[in-house]
Amino acid sequence: MPPEPPPLVGRRVVLGVCGSIAAYKAAELCRRLVDAGAHVAPVMTDDATRFLGAVTLSALGSEAVRTSLWDEAEPAPHIHLAAGADIVVVAPATARLLGAYAAGIADDLLTATLLATRAPVMVCPAMHTEMWEHPATADNVALLRRRGAHVVEPGVGSLAGGDVGVGRMAEPGDIVAEIVRFLGAAGERHLAGVRVLVTAGGTREPLDAVRFLANRSSGKQGHALAAEAAARGAEVILVTTAGLPVAPGVEPVKVDTAAEMEREVLGRSGEADVVIMAAGVADFRPKAPAPAKLKKAEGVPEIVLEPTPDILAALGRSRHRRPQQVLVGFAAETVGGAGLREEAARKLADKNLDLVVANDVSAPGAGFGHDTNEVLLVGADGSEQTVGLTDKREVAASVLDAVVDLLRKRNS
Ligand code: C5P
Numbered sequence: 001m002p003p004e005p006p007p008l009v010g011r012r013v014v015l016g017v018c019g020s021i022a023a024y025k026a027a028e029l030c031r032r033l034v035d036a037g038a039h040v041a042p043v044m045t046d047d048a049t050r051f052l053g054a055v056t057l058s059a060l061g062s063e064a065v066r067t068s069l070w071d072e073a074e075p076a077p078h079i080h081l082a083a084g085a086d087i088v089v090v091a092p093a094t095a096r097l098l099g100a101y102a103a104g105i106a107d108d109l110l111t112a113t114l115l116a117t118r119a120p121v122m123v124c125p126a127m128h129t130e131m132w133e134h135p136a137t138a139d140n141v142a143l144l145r146r147r148g149a150h151v152v153e154p155g156v157g158s159l160a161g162g163d164v165g166v167g168r169m170a171e172p173g174d175i176v177a178e179i180v181r182f183l184g185a186a187g188e189r190h191l192a193g194v195r196v197l198v199t200a201g202g203t204r205e206p207l208d209a210v211r212f213l214a215n216r217s218s219g220k221q222g223h224a225l226a227a228e229a230a231a232r233g234a235e236v237i238l239v240t241t242a243g244l245p246v247a248p249g250v251e252p253v254k255v256d257t258a259a260e261m262e263r264e265v266l267g268r269s270g271e272a273d274v275v276i277m278a279a280g281v282a283d284f285r286p287k288a289p290a291p292a293k294l295k296k297a298e299g300v301p302e303i304v305l306e307p308t309p310d311i312l313a314a315l316g317r318s319r320h321r322r323p324q325q326v327l328v329g330f331a332a333e334t335v336g337g338a339g340l341r342e343e344a345a346r347k348l349a350d351k352n353l354d355l356v357v358a359n360d361v362s363a364p365g366a367g368f369g370h371d372t373n374e375v376l377l378v379g380a381d382g383s384e385q386t387v388g389l390t391d392k393r394e395v396a397a398s399v400l401d402a403v404v405d406l407l408r409k410r411n412s
Pocket of ligand 1: 258277278279280281282283308309310311312313328329330331332347
């Protein structure tokens with residue numbers, strides 16, 4: 001048998017390096033990426049060149065290091081770098097870089113490249129513990145994750161100046177493995193040309209002109225699903241009630257009530273190859289919302305509720321019109337184990353679905369509002385898969401892996 005080709009052959013990596021003591025590890029990372037077959041275009045910030053000689057990275061990379069937006073021989077280098085990349089990796093990523101990228105500030109070649117690219121972005125933070133744990137950094141990292149960036153968490157170890165703590169950049173070998181896994185998954189499990197409709201967030205059902213009935217769904221899981229689908233090349237429409245950031249390549253449609261969501265979803269579902277109903281749609285709404293604000297002086301109002309339309313059930317009932325479509329529902333329950341499994345199976349059958357993503361929202365770290373989730377995937381074919389407590393983006397990746405399998409079976 002011929003030997004396996006190196007795992008990153010044909011892959012173009014833009015390797016961004018910032019001014020951190022961990023910049024020395026970028027040299028090792030660059031060498032390992034080239035050994036793995038990647039074409040590496042290194043970009044250094046000015047501060048990075050204080051820690052690591054540009055000559056070193058130029059010698060190790062596939063192209064000479066770039067450090068400036070203002071090279072007369074190559075106008076707009078960020079556009080060319082951004083368009084040609086299969087992935088942009090920033091290692092080390094400093095607190096400044098994370099802040100600038102989160103804020104959309106493109107004042108040097110690396111940040112301009114990050115804003116210009118449609119390729120997946122991986123950041124590998126490195127900084128002192130205090131800086132990593134500062135709420136500003138934590139918020140920037142959370143925002144970048146929600147927009148679809150892949151964050152390789154720093155580990156615990158010795159930091160600059162002899163300190164020890166969390167903030168040490170991940171090891172080059174681990175970063176390469178992560179890139180291989182990421183690009184490999186994106187390559188094999190891609191969704192290019194697939195039209196995906198995702199819903200997200202809890203609906204708000206008016207009681208009067210100023211009040212509404214709502215639920216605890218934050219929209220984070222739905223937005224993560226949309227980001228992951230777009231990163232895999234799908235055409236994504238996200239019907240959402242949440243004011244969360246939307247990943248590049250995702251078309252947002254903002255709604256508020258179950259009725260608005262029903263209109264947008266049913267109006268667009270005919271075009272979709274995959275529908276993922278991650279939204280927390282209200283089951284009941286006030287039957288006759290008051291057109292003006294209800295006054296306290298008028299006494300406690302009697303509120304009569306009526307059922308909302310079940311959007312997913314409607315899609316399930318009419319699926320004979322779209323036999324190839326993959327239909328995914330969510331089941332947010334307050335039971336785990338066998339109870340959760342039973343609920344998932346019931347929903348699968350009742351709503352005529354292909355896949356149910358069930359979670360026990362009362363479990364620690366899972367469900368509403370958290371950045372993490374723990375789910376049970378139950379397929380109409382009887383398959384089951386548990387995804388242990390992890391980032392909602394990782395949960396999204398597992399759900400889309402299952403969707404890819406269903407699409408393949410359907411089209412084979
Ligand atoms: O029946 P239940 O509300 O538990 O089902 C949850 C699933 O059904 C979710 O995927 C949710 O988005 C969807 N749903 C819907 N329309 C409703 C209620 C729930 O599409 N009115």
